Amino acid sequence: MNADHIRRIKRTRRQDHLIFHEGEVPYLTFEALDAFPWLGHAFSTRLGGVTPGERGSLNLSLAALGDGHEDVLENYRRIGRSVGFDYEKTVGALQVHGTKIARVGADDAGSGVIRQNVFTQEDGFVTDEQGICLCVYFADCVPLFAVDPKRHAIGSAHSGWRGTAAGIGTKLIEKMVSEFGSDPEELICCIGPSICRNCYEVSEDVAEAFEKAYAPEKTEKMLFPKGGGKYWLDLHEAAFENFQRAGVRPGNISVTDICTCCEKDLIFSHRGAKGTPHGLSAGFIFIR
């Protein structure tokens, strides 16, 4: 990373400041979604939890059930209390870097958190039911939210590089349309805390996946050659394009100004952990 590189990167979209909420467990929100009284949402940080060591302190990963399971559940209780959802009604997917999105309801509450995960092939959810809380895990990958203010329906998805290149953000909107009759032009979408283009070096094979998925005039805003077969990749730009492709208005898309890797002491970061074990942060969205 150098000054030349920064100069080469032109800002192509508006970035929104996430709002930091203090309390028993601090969390972040988008102003664009705070406007809806019927809706709750939050992104967790590493602060305010009980998990020790490298997974400290607010790890929300239950992937390795067993060690520290009770500590992780206590973290869920705390963030749920602070944000205003019932952690026992949270639903999490296994997140396999695919593009499958499930419609969930009351019967699914607790899956992947307080009981065995039945969503082993999914990377996202949609619902129009009150109380159930959609959960998306991240530690550099991009958490996405979509909200239909007219029909009171919501969606969330995990958009790592594979899912992003495969267009999971577009598929999330298509699912809102097919399940709830949403009009993409009315949806409010958010691209949450995740790795920034200045921190995300990728190899040729990843660059090729994006060159295949997007037109050249789009990839030139996403991929920045570094030399030696390496590139910097802007996942936020690609996620933005995925929403636009589905018909979401650019002005209705909020993009994070927080990089998980630049802020690795605040939010879990895979790249920032440099190969050591790390926890996961989570995005939560629910209908009050």
Ligand SMILES: [Zn+2]
């Ligand atoms: Zn960064």
